[in-house]
Amino acid sequence: MNDRAIGVFDSGLGGLTCVKELKRLMPKETIIYFGDTGRVPYGTRSRETIIKYVSQNIRFLKTFDVKLIAAACGTASTLALSEARDAAGDIPVIGVVEGASEDAVKATKNGRIGVIGTPATIGSGAYEKALKSIKSDVYIKSAACPLFVPVVENGRTGKDDPIVKILVDEYLRGIKEAGCDALILGCTHYPLLREAIAEYLGEGTALIDSGQSEAAKIARYLNENGLAAESARPARFFVSDANVYNFSALAGMFLGEDIGGDVEKTDIEKY
Amino acid sequence: MNDRAIGVFDSGLGGLTCVKELKRLMPKETIIYFGDTGRVPYGTRSRETIIKYVSQNIRFLKTFDVKLIAAACGTASTLALSEARDAAGDIPVIGVVEGASEDAVKATKNGRIGVIGTPATIGSGAYEKALKSIKSDVYIKSAACPLFVPVVENGRTGKDDPIVKILVDEYLRGIKEAGCDALILGCTHYPLLREAIAEYLGEGTALIDSGQSEAAKIARYLNENGLAAESARPARFFVSDANVYNFSALAGMFLGEDIGGDVEKTDIEKY
DSSP states (O other), X not given: OXXXXXXXXXXXSTTHHHHHHHHHHOTTOOEEEEEOTTTOOOTTSOHHHHHHXXXXXXXXXXXXXXXEEEEOOHHHHHHSHHHHHHHHTTSOEEOSHHHHHHHHHHHOSSSEXXXXXXXXXXXXXXXXXXXXXXXXXXXXXXXXXXXHHHHXXXXXXXXXXXXXXHHHHHHHHHHHXXXXXXXXXXXXXXXXXXXXXXXHHOTTSEEEEHHHHHHHHHHHHHHHTTOOOSSOOOOEEEESSSOHHHHHHHHHHHHSSOOOSOEEEOOGGGO | OOOOOEEEEESSSTTHHHHHHHHXXXXXXXXXXXXXXXXXXXXXXXXXXXXXXXXXXXXXXXXXXXXXXXXXXXXHHHHSHHHHHHHHTTSOEEOSHHHHHHHHHHHOSSSEEEEEEOHHHHHHTXXXXXXXXXXXXXXXXXXXXXTHHHHHHTTOOOTTOHHHHHXXXXXXXXXXXTXXXXXXXXXXXXXXXXXXXXXXXXXXXXXXXXXXXXXXXXXXXXXXXXXXXXXXXXXXXXXXXXXXXXXHHHHHHHHSSOOOSXXXXXXXXXX
């Protein structure tokens, strides 16, 4: 057993979709969350910038003596995972790609998998590589969704929101036309758009929530390695923008419950 | 006469709308531009974060021995102008608010002025204060447009783009209904949406381009103070994200011509 906390980071609020599932699967774990709200979004920036930001996030989380770090950010997981591991040293770092890819291959019946993510994630080809390594003959149709993160970070997630409807149609049309029966939501913000996406693609398409898959992978890892905790301390939430109130308000939407504690501001550039 | 360069900064590409007008009015001036593409957008962040970023931008531009700094960013001009001036020391800093407010008061016939900007700008009340100080009985209707910057930074500016159409209707309906005959585009990204906004509001509404107003104010300032240049050196463009190619490609859209030079990356966090 190991009562040290789990560090979780994301560019903003999206990583809370992983935290939500982690709390459900492993209620005795203590969570230290960092949302880089002063520099969100990541997915429209260059790899060099993303690596710099991710390395700072890791160094910040390491100050809490965490036992594991979840890169609960699709962009960080696809573009900067090895650099994140370098920065983490001997602390294991788990990203979203592996778990989601495994779950997608399990879910598909016709071998046709869709992947959506930020422009940086889709440009990286990381999901294609992971999926092909699990099942070499899988067909993959990918689509970048550059405006999903700003839309979600602005709290617009309803399936009848006209902006959401248009973007879902525009970004997912190719995947729908390709007949994919499993879709990886390759950015932890996207589960907030699940209703709109599900309605557009229809019931025949399984939606793989990458944050949820990651939480399941973390739970397996902790249990298999004897690292699960015996009792949880209250979660702590940190952000890099001073508008912590805004984070608290939107966080409830992601977690499905009140965050139950203060949100603290940190100067991430110092790490 | 003074051949030192003019420093111009914005959160990203928007400030180029000011540069475009500055080049037209004062072709002999040398421009050093900084776009904070590694941290854009500013207008959905807290005042504390904006002040930190703006102060770094100013310190960076000061390394070029500039004679004047243009805060060609509506958010910076409305939330952090005095802090920008503190960081600039004896170098004058001109923002977008004064020029645009003067031009709006000149343009309105019915005394009803609309103002659009980022949530941070609208929340600051800076335009209301400036407009009332010029003409105390002016009626002002303001609206925050949180998704305009990400939409424009993604290159979506066409008046028939469905996302643009919906957002213009949503954000500007109140201003249209209030019968405003002048509208301040209080963020330097918004002139890229001019066609869509003009079509929605109709010909009776004058659109005040805050970047253009700022350029005119700078031109007057330089001429009145004997600071105009005699011969221009090539402009230099700096950004904080490594994806300089993306900046070059989109910059032409803002400038209305090729930027005519390399874009250089700088580590803005060091300043």
